[in-house]
Amino acid sequence: MSTEHVDVLIVGAGLSGIAAAYHLQHKCPGKRFAILEGRGAIGGTWDLFRYPGIRSDSDMYTLGYSFKPWTDPKAIADGPQILNYVKDTATENGIDRHIRFHHRVRRAAWSSADARWTVEVERRTEQGTTETVLITCGFLFMCSGYYRYEAGYLPDFKGMADFKGRIVHPQAWPEDLDYAGKRVVVIGSGATAVTLVPAMARTAAHVTMLQRSPTYVVSRPAQDALANKLRRHLPASLAYHLIRWRNVLFGMYFFQLSRRKPQRVKQLILGGVRAALGPDYDIATHFTPRYNPWDQRLCLVPDGDLFKTIREQRASVVTAGIESFTARGLRLSDGRELEADVIVTATGLVLQVLGGIEVMVDGRKVDFAKTLNYKGMMYSDVPNLAATLGYTNASWTLKCDLTCEYVCRLLNYMDRHGYRQCMPHNDDASVTPLPSLSFSSGYVQRAVADLPKQGSKRPWRLYQNYALDIISLRFGKVDDGVMRYS
Numbered sequence: 331m332s333t334e335h336v337d338v339l340i341v342g343a344g345l346s347g348i349a350a351a352y353h354l355q356h357k358c359p360g361k362r363f364a365i366l367e368g369r370g371a372i373g374g375t376w377d378l379f380r381y382p383g384i385r386s387d388s389d390m391y392t393l394g395y396s397f398k399p400w401t402d403p404k405a406i407a408d409g410p411q412i413l414n415y416v417k418d419t420a421t422e423n424g425i426d427r428h429i430r431f432h433h434r435v436r437r438a439a440w441s442s443a444d445a446r447w448t449v450e451v452e453r454r455t456e457q458g459t460t461e462t463v464l465i466t467c468g469f470l471f472m473c474s475g476y477y478r479y480e481a482g483y484l485p486d487f488k489g490m491a492d493f494k495g496r497i498v499h500p501q502a503w504p505e506d507l508d509y510a511g512k513r514v515v516v517i518g519s520g521a522t523a524v525t526l527v528p529a530m531a532r533t534a535a536h537v538t539m540l541q542r543s544p545t546y547v548v549s550r551p552a553q554d555a556l557a558n559k560l561r562r563h564l565p566a567s568l569a570y571h572l573i574r575w576r577n578v579l580f581g582m583y584f585f586q587l588s589r590r591k592p593q594r595v596k597q598l599i600l601g602g603v604r605a606a607l608g609p610d611y612d613i614a615t616h617f618t619p620r621y622n623p624w625d626q627r628l629c630l631v632p633d634g635d636l637f638k639t640i641r642e643q644r645a646s647v648v649t650a651g652i653e654s655f656t657a658r659g660l661r662l663s664d665g666r667e668l669e670a671d672v673i674v675t676a677t678g679l680v681l682q683v684l685g686g687i688e689v690m691v692d693g694r695k696v697d698f699a700k701t702l703n704y705k706g707m708m709y710s711d712v713p714n715l716a717a718t719l720g721y722t723n724a725s726w727t728l729k730c731d732l733t734c735e736y737v738c739r740l741l742n743y744m745d746r747h748g749y750r751q752c753m754p755h756n757d758d759a760s761v762t763p764l765p766s767l768s769f770s771s772g773y774v775q776r777a778v779a780d781l782p783k784q785g786s787k788r789p790w791r792l793y794q795n796y797a798l799d800i801i802s803l804r805f806g807k808v809d810d811g812v813m814r815y816s
């Protein structure tokens with residue numbers, strides 16, 4: 331078993347891992363780093379998900395990196411475009427040379443005496459066997475996303491084995507699935523379902539979106555006319571940052587309005603749906619959620635594609651529970667039967683903390699459910715470890731970029747002062763632990779008890795607010811009295 335040492339070990343070669351490497355290259359030029367990637371490809375989410383129509387549900391001016399302008403005319407981009415953007419960033423900056431594919435991190439153990447992590451990695455060899463590799467590092471930077479890669483969430487539906495057609499989960503889309511001319515039922519009404527329905531309806535005989543309860547659905551233009559105009563007249567980077575800020579500010583305004591005047595925002599969204607589907611459509615049943623806007627993520631549909639497909643009767647929405655699968659389709663809780671050749675279970679993700687790795691600190695196993703999240707990136711009493719996590723109410727990359735910048739500031743500060751360990755620690759008894767996510771969505775509620783907590787005040791509080799995070803992460807002191815250096 332060989333042991334190698336690097337200064338910073340990045341786990342994950344998705345959008346965040348590539349950002350982390352870029353920031354390290356530019357802000358901590360002397361640091362030796364490596365990227366370990368469990369899969370055989372760059373891109374994480376944007377490589378894994380292959381279902382028809384896969385696309386972003388936020389605009390690329392905020393989902394793009396701060397340091398690489400998004401220049402495609404499409405603001406709501408297709409999955410392969412996003413994947414190419416991430417890959418291009420990696421190759422243009424020579425980051426791809428630092429990636430070790432088929433290296434899955436299983437365990438990390440911190441030793442305060444050595445001020446080092448020893449990381450246990452399962453490496454898949456060219457012969458298809460696995461071997462264990464040990465790597466030590468001074469700082470562990472987890473860019474491993476927020477959900478389990480192996481399989482998505484699948485409720486235990488009654489009678490699934492009886493169904494004679496094909497059952498497919500969007501997280502494991504079979505390449506050979508031919509649904510042309512077939513009757514498709516998509517179970518779910520989240521971001522994935524509203525993407526799949528219009529995409530599959532192009533060739534399917536009919537697509538039914540079967541939802542237990544409705545979601546807020548908002549239409550936005552796929553292309554941003556102002557952005558495209560600005561790009562013709564201004565340097566790419568200037569145009570990008572202007573539109574990025576406009577979108578950030580609009581997103582923050584809309585979120586705040588939803589919190590303060592939920593009824594007004596609700597009427598605004600439902601007005602949009604009514605205009606798209608016409609006065610006779612039963613919006614109360616199919617598009618009026620029981621919760622307020624932003625109690626769960628809103629679903630974005632580019633150019634109203636979902637509504638258009640419904641109007642053209644190539645797709646329809648059914649709102650009811652599932653009693654059981656049958657040989658020919660589904661029996662619903664209201665007694666109706668839905669016949670199908672293909673059933674897509676767009677039932678969501680399984681949230682996972684830090685890529686499912688086991689973490690030990692000086693021989694003690696860390697229970698992350700008992701830790702407090704420091705500035706949305708580090709964990710109480712866990713030294714030299716940060717994780718990139720995005721916002722729930724804005725694009726992932728906004729927070730990811732800030733986290734990477736902050737980690738670089740932290741590493742440079744430690745180098746300047748000769749410190750080898752940094753660890754956030756709470757000794758303020760008035761800080762109370764709170765759930766880290768307030769969404770009422772099923773995937774959040776299923777996992778929230780196992781997730782790290784946020785605290786009731788700074789720096790443990792998660793504001794989900796880009797402007798406040800800029801102040802805290804870009805300009806706030808790294809030696810804030812809570813971070814312990816040694």
Ligand SMILES: Cc1cc2nc3c(=O)[nH]c(=O)nc-3n(C[C@H](O)[C@H](O)[C@H](O)COP(=O)(O)OP(=O)(O)OC[C@H]3O[C@@H](n4cnc5c(N)ncnc54)[C@H](O)[C@@H]3O)c2cc1C
Binds near residue numbers: 341344433477
């Ligand atoms: C279908 C879908 C659509 C989305 N659309 C949007 C959107 O429009 N806007 C938005 O802001 N967000 C969106 N998100 C959230 C999205 O995940 C983020 O935007 C972003 O891609 C996350 O990047 P990441 O690199 O942090 O994580 P990921 O993309 O999840 O990549 C993590 C990488 O880490 C690797 N990894 C994990 N654990 C280990 C381990 N133990 N050892 C080694 N490697 C490991 C994985 O193999 C993977 O390559 C979407 C998510 C999904 C699932």
